[in-house]
Amino acid sequence: MSAVESVRTAAGDRVVFDRHGEVSAPAALFIQGAGPTRAGDPVTAETARLLAERGFQALVHDRVGRGDSAAAGPISLERELDAIAALAASAAGPVVLVGHSSGCAIAMLAAARVDRLAGLVLWEAPLGQFADGAPAWWAEVERRLEAGELEQAVAAYMVGMPPEWLEELRRSPDYPGLVHSWIPDGRALASVESAGPAASIGGLGVPVLAVVGTETFPGMAAAADGIAAAAPHGASEALAGAWHSWDPEAMSARLAALLAG
Numbered sequence: 001m002s003a004v005e006s007v008r009t010a011a012g013d014r015v016v017f018d019r020h021g022e023v024s025a026p027a028a029l030f031i032q033g034a035g036p037t038r039a040g041d042p043v044t045a046e047t048a049r050l051l052a053e054r055g056f057q058a059l060v061h062d063r064v065g066r067g068d069s070a071a072a073g074p075i076s077l078e079r080e081l082d083a084i085a086a087l088a089a090s091a092a093g094p095v096v097l098v099g100h101s102s103g104c105a106i107a108m109l110a111a112a113r114v115d116r117l118a119g120l121v122l123w124e125a126p127l128g129q130f131a132d133g134a135p136a137w138w139a140e141v142e143r144r145l146e147a148g149e150l151e152q153a154v155a156a157y158m159v160g161m162p163p164e165w166l167e168e169l170r171r172s173p174d175y176p177g178l179v180h181s182w183i184p185d186g187r188a189l190a191s192v193e194s195a196g197p198a199a200s201i202g203g204l205g206v207p208v209l210a211v212v213g214t215e216t217f218p219g220m221a222a223a224a225d226g227i228a229a230a231a232p233h234g235a236s237e238a239l240a241g242a243w244h245s246w247d248p249e250a251m252s253a254r255l256a257a258l259l260a261g
Contacts, residue, residue, distance in 0.1 A: 002052065007090050009064075009082040016068035017061035017087060018045070021052035026118065026259040027091035029059045031084065031110070033101030034157065034182040035169070037067035043245055044100070050252035056259050059087055065181035073180060074145070077191075080106060080184035085113040094118035096258060101126060101244060102185035104227075105192040108200040119207040119258055120231075123251075124216060124244055127193050127223045130160070134193035138186040145183070150176035157182055197230035207258060208234040213241030 002020045009015060018038060021027075028051055030044050038045065038060045048058035062069040064079050071079075084106070088095045096119040099107030104125030111117055130137040137159065144153035154176050158166045169175055192200060201208055208231035210224035221236070228234035240250035 002049070005090070007083075007086040009079065009086045011079045011082045013064050013071055013079055013083060014069065015061050015064060015083045015087065017059050018048065019057065019059055019090075020048040021055070021057035023057065023091070024093040025055065025057040026094045026096075027057035027059060027088075028096050028098050028121075028255050028259065029084065029087055029091065030061075031097060031099045031103035031107045032063060033099075033103040034185040035178070038062050039067060043248055046248040047246070047251050047255075050248055051255055051259075054252065054256040056256060057091060057093065059091060061087055063181060063184075066178075075181050075183050077106070077109070077184040077187040081110050081113060084110040088114040088116070091116075094259070096121060096255065098255065099123065099125065102182075102189055105188035106184055108192055108197065109188055111201065111204060117204070117206055119209065120201065120204070121209045121211060121255065121258065122224075122227060123211050123241075123246055124213065124220050125210065125223055125227060126189065126220075127197070127226065129217075129219050129223065135190045138190040141179075141186055145179065150179055153179045157186065197227050201227070201231045201234070204231055204233070206233060207261075209254075209258065210234065210236040211239050211246075211254075212236075213243065213246060214238050215242040217244070 006016045048060050051058045065071040065075040094116045097107040098121045100123045104122035141156045210227040212220045212224050224236040228236040240247035
């Protein structure tokens with residue numbers, strides 16, 4: 001079963017999400033990276049559906065400022081962390097945070113706010129992937145944002161990424177204002193890379209699984225190894241998937257095994 005629900009965060013934002021499975025069952029809370037809405041992310045939706053079929057709960061939300069979680073203007077990292085805390089509480093049971101791309105850094109910072117945290121699964125966290133480091137990369141994006149240069153901010157955010165990704169973004173009706181909902185991603189990446197992964201996950205007593213696809217970009221496997229080494233119960237592994245996207249069947253099976261444990 002699945003249902004569309006919403007929560008109100010401590011910051012007052014209304015966050016809309018799909019709940020797959022039964023309330024209080026062990027849950028996976030998916031945290032997307034920069035860009036996707038739940039309606040435009042069939043891979044995560046299918047993973048959530050398959051996980052519910054296995055007897056678990058899955059929560060897929062529109063992040064603050066995206067899709068049905070409407071919010072105008074710049075979105076702070078704090079508001080996104082509040083949203084994750086509210087969503088995790090709504091699960092009413094143990095929760096594994098599942099980060100994708102820059103959503104991994106948000107998940108790492110949100111972990112301390114989840115009372116019944118059961119683990120982290122981090123898919124292809126882009127730590128150590130920027131030529132001059134994430135803090136310098138984000139400083140340039142912020143400079144563009146503060147100057148009101150939204151198109152340039154989008155381009156600065158996407159530096160080093162496949163050019164077709166930027167072209168696809170330009171076709172979005174929300175372009176270029178969609179960059180406002182990427183602020184949590186940029187600030188989280190800069191914060192985690194600056195402080196080092198151990199600052200956010202070094203004290204966690206739950207499994208931390210850093211995962212890459214069997215076909216992936218250079219540097220992603222090394223980033224996963226670094227994250228795994230920073231956590232007391234960390235591990236890194238490859239899972240079926242290609243070019244920053246996982247295979248839903250493989251991911252749902254892996255999450256089910258973790259949640260069952």
